[in-house]
Amino acid sequence: MTESRTLYGYFRSSAAYRVRIALNHKGLDYTQAPVSLVKGEQQAPDYLALNPQGLVPALSDNGVLLTQSLAICEYLDEAYPDTPRLLPAEPVARARVRAIAQAIACEIHPLNNLRVLNYLKQELGVDEEARNGWYRHWVELGFAALERTLANSAGPYCFGETVTLADVCLVPQLFNARRFSVDLTPYPRLVAVGEVLERLPAFAAAHPSRQPDAPPA
Ligand SMILES: N[C@@H](CCC(=O)N[C@@H](CS)C(=O)NCC(=O)O)C(=O)O
Incomplete structure (x- = not known):
């Protein structure tokens, strides 16, 4: 088929x-x-x-x-x-990978989604500077915790030596953070892991700038 x-x-x-x-x-x-x-x-x-x-x-x-x-x-x-595989077979490892992925996808990202930022602007009258502050606040809070979490993971990636769902979530969140001018210097581990991942072909090809709907460079 x-x-x-x-x-x-x-x-x-x-x-x-x-x-x-x-x-x-x-x-x-x-x-x-x-x-x-x-x-x-x-x-x-x-x-x-x-x-x-x-x-x-x-x-x-x-x-x-x-x-x-x-x-x-x-x-x-x-x-x-x-x-x-993106999730390890072993239950504890699996739970740890999901926890990192969800810390990004369920805690950081939803607060900074387009419709949330639009609601702040259109319904609550929050100006652009305050909205950007809101964005950075939630990224910084989440990244600070993640930086501490990753201090305990051995390996070039978020969790050990193979690419997992945690890495799949980290790289897009780093991209977003840079787009909103979040200072990443307090998170050297996240940045280092991100740099290793961004060089992998699967990650590089997924970059926003390489998509068919991206504006010409
Ligand atoms: N939890 C959802 C989040 C999806 C989501 O928030 N997508 C955003 C783009 S990253 C969106 O479609 N936003 C449209 C809007 O806010 O109107 C997922 O992981 O798929």
Whole structure:
């Protein structure tokens, strides 16, 4: 059977960036269907029919529609067990990797999502400087804890010597932090791990600047 896989995403979406990394790392081919967040296409009826949450990414995998980046990554791990695994088999290691991934995806990222920043601006009248302060605050709080967590992990990556779901989440969050001018000097371990990861082909190819909907350089 010919495989067909479509990723609905946006070049700068860190959640879509996670899924691009996972697909690349696993060597799974996909085409991209860009959903422009700046044009509000995530709220268009045809996209809401795919993902009622109005968030990217969504992945169509051989006709099966999936949402939520962590759920998608875990699905890929389970549905394609012969590809490089993102979660360790051992339960404690698995829980530790999930904890790092969720510290980013469930604690840092949701507070800084576009719709949250828009709500601060449009409903609460928060100005740009304060919004950027809000953004940085939550990244700094999360990164400070992560920096301490990673001090105990041995290896070039977030958790040991193989790429895991934690790494899939870290690199997009670092990209976002730089975009919002977060000072990363207090997090040398995160930056060092990020530099190693960003050089890996699967991560490099997933970079926002290399996506079909990215503006020309
Ligand atoms: N927990 C979701 C988060 C998805 C998410 O927040 N996506 C953002 C882009 S990174 C989005 O679509 N935002 C649109 C909006 O805020 O209107 C996941 O991991 O997939």
